[in-house]
Amino acid sequence: MKRSSSRRTVACRDAAKGLILDYCSNSSVHGVQYFGCRERSGCEKFWWFAVFLLSLGSCALLIEKTYLKWDQTPVIVSFNERATPVWQIPLPAVTICPQTKALTTKLNFSNDVGEFMHNHDISGEKMDTLLATLQLCDRNFHQVFFDPSVFPDKTTNQSYASLIKDMPILTQENLGDCSIRSELTSCTNLFSYSLTEEGVCVTFNGLSANELLRTENIQTEDSYLTSINRSTFWTQEDGYSHQATVRTYPYRSLGSGISAGISVTLQNHDFLLEYLCSGPNPGYKILLHSPVDYPHISNKFVRISRNREVAIAVKPQIITTSTGLRDYTPEGRQCFFNHERYLQFFREYTQNNCELECLTNFTLHYCGCVRFSMLRTPRTAVCETNQIMCMLKAEETLLEMDVVTQGNSEPNFRAKCNCLPACTSVQYDLEVTQTELEWYRYWETFAEDLSKLEGTQMARLGVYYKESQFITSRRSELYGLTDFLANCGGLLGLCMGVSLLSLVELLYFCLVRPVVLWRNQKTVVQVKNKDEAPEKVLLAKSGN
Known part of the structure; x- marks a missing residue:
């Protein structure tokens, strides 16, 4: 039982790692594709990760200021x-x-x-x-x-x-x-x-x-x-x-x-x-x-x-x-x-x-x-x-x-x-x-x-x-909801190259893609079990 549980944990970890590498390789967010690239050295990956965090922090700060302006001074005369x-x-x-x-x-x-x-x-x-x-x-x-x-x-x-x-x-x-x-x-x-x-x-x-x-x-x-x-x-x-x-x-x-x-x-x-x-x-x-x-x-x-x-x-x-x-x-x-x-x-x-x-x-x-x-x-x-x-x-x-x-x-x-x-x-x-x-x-x-x-x-x-x-x-x-969303989209695009489809893409890899991989893996296991059953029967007969 312990060996089976350990194998399952390793399999889940490998699947998650593969999913992350898959996202990094196909993401439209600027800089993310360098995180999982096997040809890049660790120093290069660290550089791009630091630049990504800096861009993310700057974008969050600018969005916060935009929100405060929208919330506190929404009216213009x-x-x-x-x-x-x-x-x-x-x-x-x-x-x-x-x-x-x-x-x-x-x-x-x-x-x-x-x-x-x-x-x-x-x-x-x-x-x-x-x-x-x-x-x-x-x-x-x-x-x-x-x-x-x-x-x-x-x-x-x-x-x-x-x-x-x-x-x-x-x-x-x-x-x-x-x-x-x-x-x-x-x-x-x-x-x-x-x-x-x-x-x-x-x-x-x-x-x-x-x-x-x-x-x-x-x-x-x-x-x-x-x-x-x-x-x-x-x-x-x-x-x-x-x-x-x-x-x-x-x-x-x-x-x-x-x-x-x-x-x-x-x-x-x-x-x-x-x-x-x-x-x-x-x-x-x-x-x-x-x-x-x-x-x-x-x-x-x-x-x-x-x-x-x-x-x-x-x-x-x-x-x-x-x-x-x-x-x-x-x-x-x-x-x-x-x-x-x-x-x-x-x-x-x-x-x-x-x-x-x-x-x-x-x-x-x-x-x-x-x-x-x-x-x-x-x-x-x-x-x-x-x-x-x-x-x-x-x-x-x-x-x-x-x-x-x-x-x-x-x-x-x-x-x-x-x-x-x-x-x-x-x-x-x-x-x-x-x-x-x-x-x-x-x-x-x-x-x-x-x-x-x-x-x-x-x-x-x-x-x-x-x-x-x-x-x-x-x-x-001064800022309606449409203006606020447009400003946020502009800041995300400026700092990170993010669009609405980028967010949909992230949701896809977080929610849809894992379910698809899990269903595909379950189908493979069921087929494999069906293929092993006749072999076990033949071995049992030859033993007699």
Whole structure:
């Protein structure tokens, strides 16, 4: 039995050696044929084996680098080959907020604040109106003039938002001579109200609350958006459908220049304005944003002074994403499609909406309440005026969080928000020009009685696209699977002369060829056994 087992081992070893020599003699891989060549000396075989290992290692290193590039940076942002006409995108949404926060007809802010600071002799609805106005004052007012922590809590059941809405500074009646695409129209048709941290503002071309907000998750006591226009034939990701007409909402421009944009006249009266709360510039803050963005004024705005005419030439910067990237993870492509990222308060995902929701959640975490203008659930408390510094500190802390916690292994609150850009996003580059608006002298030329306009202040705003076409950017695959395989094949061919057939050849000698040899050997043994059997019978008979 031992001799039979030893013979079988020797036979298997000889068969394996023969198979290897057969592969080396017939392989298409460069250098391998020298390993089994009987005419080569041992020194030559060692040389070729070392060169083969060096080539194999170099190829593996290069393939690893290619894989890391494919895995870690699979996306490239490049310019589109063709220009896009501006009529394929909507005009930017325009939100206008007055910087004056109190009307003297509603509240004598300076006197009431001074009266409270001296003898605290204010109460009831008047006190609540003062507290609501204080929430609109800028940071310098609270840091330099008055400490908001000394003010009491609101006492009436009326919310801060409703108190602010009861004393609007900029109403649709204050807007005059509105036009879109050189066509005069009612400002009521173009503008709707928006509740922001600056108070009650007016917005052009924004989406309605039912389209932009998850109204089922939001309190219903105060309304945030009053627009009723529906974007039936437009979405942020797909643009306008083929059913869209020239007048489809959101409104779009048909070309470049002010004649294809919008313009609006803003007017107010000197004797109605209060300066202490908002400072010495009683003009307006203008925010240009995407129709799917909720307006957040504080950090991004253009300032317009009274008696000035301001023209804003807009150059859109749009980034789209190829369908080939939909199979990638959001972290890999560095953007979210609308269906991939759920926001509690917004139906439309944008980076701005995500960051606003993140600020809301962090303010709730930091202060136990949220600002009156922030979207909230029915059970979320609204911060009192004496908590203003806490809200400002929460915003400052959130902004500093990435820098302060840099290098920590645990993700911070801001990182957990994960506010990547939307896969289809738009930003606006603005060119602002302004000149003095001598409207009073203009009206004098009509020889009309201007006494009724005494104390009136006006400003005029125009928004339009600078050019009739623009170049969009596009996220696409830097290395797809096909590109990766092609690069690997090129490196294998360069370093070792390997092709796909070389791999098939290796599999053949590893799997198919041994089975064929084993079956052939088994057939030979069976034939040999059949030939030996009669000989044994004849020998047995002759022995008898």
